[in-house]
Each structure stands twice: as C-alpha cells, then as structure tokens.
Amino acid sequence: MTTTCEDNNLNNADSETFSISNYRRDSSHCFYQNRVIQPLLTDLYQITMAYAYWKSGKTHDVAVFDLFFRNNPFHGEFTIFAGLEECLKFLKNFHYSVGDINYLKTVLPDGVEEEFFEYLGKLTAKEVTVYALDEGSVAFPRVPLIKLEGPLIIVQLLETTLLTLVNYASLMATNAARYRIVAGPVVKLLEFGLRRAQGPDGGLSSSKYAYIGGFDGTSNVLAGKLFNIPVKGTHAHAYITSFSGFDELTNKELPHNHSGITADLLELSIEHRRNLSSVLHISTAEANDGELAAMVSFAIAFPNGFMALVDTYDVKRCFVKRRFSVQNTLNHLYERENGKLLDLNHNCVDNVDISYPFIKRVGNSLRSGILNFCSVALALNDQGYKPVGIRIDSGDLAYLSCLARQSFVKIAEDYDLPWFADLTIVASNDINEETILSLNEQGHKIDCFGIGTHLVTCQKQPALGCVYKLVEINNQPRIKLSQDVDKVTMPGKKTAFRLYGTEGWAVIDILQKDDEEPPQVGKKVLCRHPFHESKRAFVTPARVETLYKVWWKDGAIRQPIPTLEDVRNRVQESLQTLRHDHLRHLNPTPYKVAVSDNLYNFLHDLWLQNQPIGELS
Numbered sequence: 271m272t273t274t275c276e277d278n279n280l281n282n283a284d285s286e287t288f289s290i291s292n293y294r295r296d297s298s299h300c301f302y303q304n305r306v307i308q309p310l311l312t313d314l315y316q317i318t319m320a321y322a323y324w325k326s327g328k329t330h331d332v333a334v335f336d337l338f339f340r341n342n343p344f345h346g347e348f349t350i351f352a353g354l355e356e357c358l359k360f361l362k363n364f365h366y367s368v369g370d371i372n373y374l375k376t377v378l379p380d381g382v383e384e385e386f387f388e389y390l391g392k393l394t395a396k397e398v399t400v401y402a403l404d405e406g407s408v409a410f411p412r413v414p415l416i417k418l419e420g421p422l423i424i425v426q427l428l429e430t431t432l433l434t435l436v437n438y439a440s441l442m443a444t445n446a447a448r449y450r451i452v453a454g455p456v457v458k459l460l461e462f463g464l465r466r467a468q469g470p471d472g473g474l475s476s477s478k479y480a481y482i483g484g485f486d487g488t489s490n491v492l493a494g495k496l497f498n499i500p501v502k503g504t505h506a507h508a509y510i511t512s513f514s515g516f517d518e519l520t521n522k523e524l525p526h527n528h529s530g531i532t533a534d535l536l537e538l539s540i541e542h543r544r545n546l547s548s549v550l551h552i553s554t555a556e557a558n559d560g561e562l563a564a565m566v567s568f569a570i571a572f573p574n575g576f577m578a579l580v581d582t583y584d585v586k587r588c589f590v591k592r593r594f595s596v597q598n599t600l601n602h603l604y605e606r607e608n609g610k611l612l613d614l615n616h617n618c619v620d621n622v623d624i625s626y627p628f629i630k631r632v633g634n635s636l637r638s639g640i641l642n643f644c645s646v647a648l649a650l651n652d653q654g655y656k657p658v659g660i661r662i663d664s665g666d667l668a669y670l671s672c673l674a675r676q677s678f679v680k681i682a683e684d685y686d687l688p689w690f691a692d693l694t695i696v697a698s699n700d701i702n703e704e705t706i707l708s709l710n711e712q713g714h715k716i717d718c719f720g721i722g723t724h725l726v727t728c729q730k731q732p733a734l735g736c737v738y739k740l741v742e743i744n745n746q747p748r749i750k751l752s753q754d755v756d757k758v759t760m761p762g763k764k765t766a767f768r769l770y771g772t773e774g775w776a777v778i779d780i781l782q783k784d785d786e787e788p789p790q791v792g793k794k795v796l797c798r799h800p801f802h803e804s805k806r807a808f809v810t811p812a813r814v815e816t817l818y819k820v821w822w823k824d825g826a827i828r829q830p831i832p833t834l835e836d837v838r839n840r841v842q843e844s845l846q847t848l849r850h851d852h853l854r855h856l857n858p859t860p861y862k863v864a865v866s867d868n869l870y871n872f873l874h875d876l877w878l879q880n881q882p883i884g885e886l887s
C-alpha cells in the first residue's frame with residue numbers, strides 16, 4: 271500500500287510522525303485508523319450506481335438511508351452498537367485520490383464519461399448529515415443505528431464501507447458483552463484470539479471491540495499500542511518443552527528483591543519441591559525436571575510477574591483411562607477411579623453425600639505442573655518476590671482449578687503465607703459462553719479466562735446482518751416490500767426514543783416520524799407493533815431518552831468523540847438499563863420495539879399504495 275500524500279488525503283506529517291505506516295492518526299484525539307479504510311473499500315456496484323445516477327441527472331437528489339439490523343445475534347435479545355468512531359473518521363477523510371480515479375478508469379467500461387471521473391474526484395462527505403446512537407449503546411432490531419441524509423450519490427457510495435465498519439464491530443462488542451455477562455463482574459477476561467482471527471484486520475478489530483464489550487485486556491501487542499488497551503499474557507507450552515533438564519539452565523541466580531543477595535533459584539526450588547511433595551501428596555518422581563527448569567528460568571526473567579503454564583506434562587496414573595470427578599455441597603473434590611470414589615488424598619470415600627454430580631474427562635492432572643510451580647513460587651518468595659499464578663490450558667477446567675486452589679490454600683496454611691491462597695488461576699482452551707456457564711454451575715476457582723477462537727471468530731454467529739436501506743428521496747418516502755414481513759423497510763425520515771418505566775428499566779423503543787412531537791414524561795404514548803394491528807400498548811414513560819445525536823454535519827464531527835474507555839463504560843451502563851430477563855442466556859424475553867400510531871398508519875398506507883393488486887385466474 272502506498273502512503274503518498276495523494277493517496278487518500280493523507281497528511282505527510284502524520285504519516286511521518288507515526289511509525290505504523292498502515293495507520294493514520296487524526297488531528298483530533300481519535301486514535302489511528304487503518305489506511306485500508308478508504309473509499310475504494312467498497313463494492314463495485316456502488317460506483318456503477320453512482321455513474322448511472324449521475325447519467326440520469328440525480329446529482330442533486332437528496333436521500334435518507336437507515337443503517338440497521340433485523341435480528342439480534344447469538345440467540346440474544348440485545349446488540350451493542352459499535353464502530354461509530356471509525357465511520358466518522360472515514361467520512362472525514364472521504365475523498366477519491368488521483369490514484370483511485372485512475373484505477374476506476376481501468377475498471378469501469380470505456381464509455382464512462384470523463385466528466386463523471388472529474389465529478390468523483392471532487393466528492394467529499396461535507397454535505398452529508400449523520401445521526402447515530404452513542405457508540406456502546408444497547409440497540410434493537412429495526413431501530414437505525416445510523417441515519418444518513420445527503421446527496422443520493424454520496425450517501426449511496428458510503429454504504430458498503432459503513433456496513434463493514436459497523437457489522438463486525440457491533441457483533442464483536444456484543445459477543446464480548448455476552449461473555450462478560452456470563453462470567454460476572456469480577457472474573458477477568460483476556461482476549462487471546464489474534465492467531466485464530468479472520469486475518470490481521472479481524473485480529474485488530476476483535477481486540478478493540480472485545481475491550482469495548484467488557485474484556486480486560488488482550489494478548490495482541492499492536493492492538494495495545496494502537497488503541498491503548500492493556501496487554502497481558504503468560505507463556506506457551508513451547509517454553510516449557512524447550513527445556514528438558516536442569517543442565518540446560520545456564521542462569522540459575524536471582525538476587526534478593528530487597529537485600530540484593532543472590533541465591534540459586536533452582537536449588538531453592540528443588541529443596542521446596544522435596545518438602546512440598548508430602549504437603550501436596552505428589553511424588554517428586556511425578557514432576558518433570560524440564561518443566562521445573564523452564565519455570566525457574568521464566569521466574570528469573572520475570573521475578574515480579576511469574577505466571578506459569580502448568581498442564582504440559584500429563585502424569586495420570588497409568589491405569590486410569592477415564593476419570594470422573596464429582597463434587598459435594600462443601601465444594602470438596604473427589605475423583606472416581608475404577609469404580610471407587612476417592613478424595614484427593616486417595617482415601618476411599620464412597621459414603622459421601624454427592625448432591626451435584628458431574629462427569630467430565632479430566633485430562634492432564636497437573637500434578638507435575640502444580641508441584642513445580644509451587645516450588646518455584648516458594649523459592650521466589652524466599653528471594654522477596656511474589657509470584658502471580660498459573661494458566662491451565664487443557665483438561666477439566668472446573669476440577670483442575672479447584673485442585674490447584676486446594677493446593678494453594680494448603681500451602682498458604684502450612685507455610686503461613688496467606689497470599690498463596692489467592693494466586694491467580696487463568697484458564698484457557700476453546701472456551702465459549704456455554705463453557706463458562708457450565709463451569710459456573712459446576713463450581714470453579716478460575717480468576718481469569720483467556721479466550722480466543724470462539725470470541726474473535728464469533729463462532730456462534732459469524733455475521734450481524736446490518737443493512738443500509740433507502741427510506742426517503744427528495745422528501746418522498748420509499749419502502750422496500752418483501753414477502754418476508756421482517757424485511758419490509760420502515761419508510762421515511764424517522765426518529766426514535768427509549769421509554770423508561772418508574773423502576774428505571776428501559777421498557778420500549780419507539781420509532782416515529784421525524785415531524786412528530788417527542789413522547790413526554792408522564793404522558794401516555796400509544797406504542798404499536800409495526801406489523802401486527804392488534805398488538806398495541808400504552809406506555810407512560812418515567813423518562814424519555816432521545817436516541818439520536820447529530821454526529822457529522824457540514825463537514826465536521828459535531829460531538830466530542832468518546833475515548834475507548836468511555837465507550838466501554840457506556841456498554842455496561844447501557845446494559846444495566848435492561849431488565850435481567852432480556853439479558854439471560856436461555857430464551858431471553860424480547861425487548862419491545864414499537865412504532866407510533868402515526869408511523870404505523872403511514873407505513874401501512876404506503877405499503878398498500880406500493881403493493882400491486884394481484885389477479886386470480
């Protein structure tokens with residue numbers, strides 16, 4: 271990609287100041303925008319339509335388009351609106367460069383007139399007005415996220431790019447918000463998806479919108495730099511497996527955090543391992559020396575942030591093919607081996623009252639990893655440092671996290687180190703919403719989930735389905751009819767309000783014609799289902815929220831652009847206005863979206879006018 275000034279309005283100073291050459295930075299406090307977001311990032315048909323509009327003298331036509339979605343994703347009943355800041359930056363920079371025009375000349379047929387290219391070369395989004403919800407707001411089907419008004423040709427040319435900026439952003443933010451809901455407010459959520467994302471841009475966008483949706487950080491370093499998101503991480507299995515024994519440790523020394531007196535961390539760890547063996551009932555023969563060497567070396571590199579992956583070596587006792595774990599009400603773990611129920615010390619406890627049994631393959635038992643980690647952690651403590659915790663990346667995460675926590679608690683008591691009980695347990699491995707719900711049900715001791723594939727690929731539903739529809743041209747409403755009622759567009763220039771009840775919950779969103787009086791607090795509003803005549807309700811709002819703000823007008827951004835942090839907070843505030851039954855995972859209650867009586871009649875009159883009357887033969 272070139273970065274010349276001619277290319278897409280770029281300011282040379284900007285591109286020189288910032289080393290990330292594929293990103294440009296706005297003069298406002300907006301963060302970088304990927305240079306790939308430019309007017310040619312569109313479908314060819316927008317350009318061919320522009321030419322045909324131009325040829326038919328439609329250059330002065332004024333159009334209104336609505337950008338909206340028809341169904342909430344992930345079988346849910348809410349969507350988080352995201353991507354607005356990117357849309358505004360796109361509008362601000364909207365301009366075809368000489369290079370773009372030259373390229374279009376090679377793509378469009380020979381007969382396309384030169385004057386059209388001259389016209390195209392002068393286009394900007396200056397005459398467009400954009401109304402939108404606040405980024406980070408909860409949004410519902412049919413209520414436009416963005417409304418655009420301006421010259422038909424220009425507003426048409428914006429369609430695809432705006433859709434690509436809003437669709438994935440909103441889907442991703444919604445997905446992340448759903449993970450936050452099932453995980454609860456305390457557990458940390460880290461996005462680990464870059465390696466599995468839909469390409470580099472998918473990877474960057476997912477990190478950004480996962481953060482907006484409620485994640486606490488990302489492993490994606492560039493996302494951290496570009497968007498100022500906290501970057502976090504542990505290490506991979508490769509680090510552990512790269513060491514096979516103690517003799518590979520070239521540096522074993524670690525100076526004491528306060529006194530500076532150096533000690534051999536390996537020696538200290540081996541000594542602790544010997545003692546811990548009886549505390550944790552794990553034989554040192556079960557612990558892998560390469561793993562201990564790897565952990566010691568990582569601890570020397572990061573004595574203040576020691577975090578270790580503990581599931582590399584599977585040391586299941588050889589006769590156990592399948593292990594079933596069960597849990598009683600006291601949250602003590604037991605395991606079943608060859609038909610016998612054993613406690614963690616392997617005593618037979620077949621008489622225990624099991625009120626919540628569950629069955630799951632246990633996988634790696636962590637015995638090597640836990641023993642080695644705890645040994646290094648105690649050695650670090652000797653040297654005045656506090657380790658951070660462990661990551662578990664396979665096996666039964668509920669069972670193993672409880673097992674790990676029990677070990678930590680035991681050490682905290684036996685060594686009189688209370689903080690040891692609270693070491694962080696991170697869990698990863700193909701986690702999705704359902705896994706978290708299931709883990710919650712089973713009981714677990716996980717402090718942090720690292721989530722990649724399911725989050726960033728939005729595996730449960732890979733597209734939101736936002737559309738961009740013409741609703742008015744030259745003050746005349748337009749309607750798109752369909753056999754499928756859900757696909758009939760809501761004609762005309764409209765506005766929308768969110769009505770709140772006395773308890774503070776959002777009750778309904780109402781769409782009405784632009785020229786209608788807004789609903790008033792304490793005054794009954796007739797809310798109608800857009801398509802079912804008999805579905806009507808009166809709502810007396812305790813609060814009325816105007817949903818749209820003017821974001822772009824006369825060539826300028828008209829509102830302060832919120833920071834990523836503001837948008838992230840907005841998501842949580844907005845979700846808190848929804849009743850819990852709208853947010854629940856299984857069969858949530860649909861949130862109502864209504865039209866005013868006026869809009870209802872207008873829509874149905876226009877529908878009848880536009881629907882040809884069939885003839886039966």
Ligand SMILES: Nc1ncnc2c1ncn2[C@@H]1O[C@H](COP(=O)(O)OP(=O)(O)OP(=O)(O)O)[C@@H](O)[C@H]1O
Binds near residue numbers: 663665698701709
């Ligand atoms: N207690 C649990 N309840 C429900 N699902 C779980 C539980 N523990 C782990 N899982 C999920 O079960 C799946 C286990 O996947 P899989 O069998 O491929 O992993 P594994 O064999 O344990 O690990 P690996 O193949 O990486 O060694 C993962 O999606 C994980 O998130």
Ligand SMILES: O=P(O)(O)OC[C@H]1O[C@H](OP(=O)(O)OP(=O)(O)O)[C@H](O)[C@@H]1O
Binds near residue numbers: 465698699722723
């Ligand atoms: O499971 P996800 O939700 O996608 O989270 C990201 C995964 O990426 C890493 O695995 P890695 O690439 O090393 O491969 P693995 O899955 O085979 O362990 C990490 O150990 C996680 O398991």
Ligand SMILES: O=C(O)c1cccnc1
Binds near residue numbers: 489661720722
């Ligand atoms: O830091 C980690 O633990 C990490 C990063 C990316 C993918 N999986 C794990």
Ligand SMILES: [Mg+2]
Binds near residue numbers: 663698
């Ligand atoms: Mg994995």
